[in-house]
Amino acid sequence: MFDKTQLMKGTLEGCILKIIGQETTYGYEIMEKLIHYGFTDVREGTIYPLLVRLEKKNLIESEYRTSPLGPSRKYYHLTKTGSETAAEFVLAWQEISHAVDRILTEEK
Numbered sequence: 001m002f003d004k005t006q007l008m009k010g011t012l013e014g015c016i017l018k019i020i021g022q023e024t025t026y027g028y029e030i031m032e033k034l035i036h037y038g039f040t041d042v043r044e045g046t047i048y049p050l051l052v053r054l055e056k057k058n059l060i061e062s063e064y065r066t067s068p069l070g071p072s073r074k075y076y077h078l079t080k081t082g083s084e085t086a087a088e089f090v091l092a093w094q095e096i097s098h099a100v101d102r103i104l105t106e107e108k
Helices: 002-020 027-036 044-056 082-104
Strands: 060-067 071-076
Touching: 002 027, 002 044, 002 071, 002 082, 027 044, 027 071, 044 060, 071 082
Parallel strands: none
Antiparallel strands: 060 071
């Protein structure tokens, strides 16, 4: 049986960078957007460790902001290096997905 989680793991960081690059956002909202785009198996236990890792790599920065609906939330935005990495991810993904699509659709 194919393990989809390994395939997802490699693409989530780039997708998260792209989402954060669109607007400053917080963890739960990132998860909701990923689910909206089709990552239906994504859970908080997956997202928050990735955010910590991206922050340690200096690809994102965070700050706490007050929330009108309860406690403060940790909001994330891209660093300059994060923006560059997101752009590199897009190019790499386009190249890889094009190659995979050709393999999957090519007839013998």
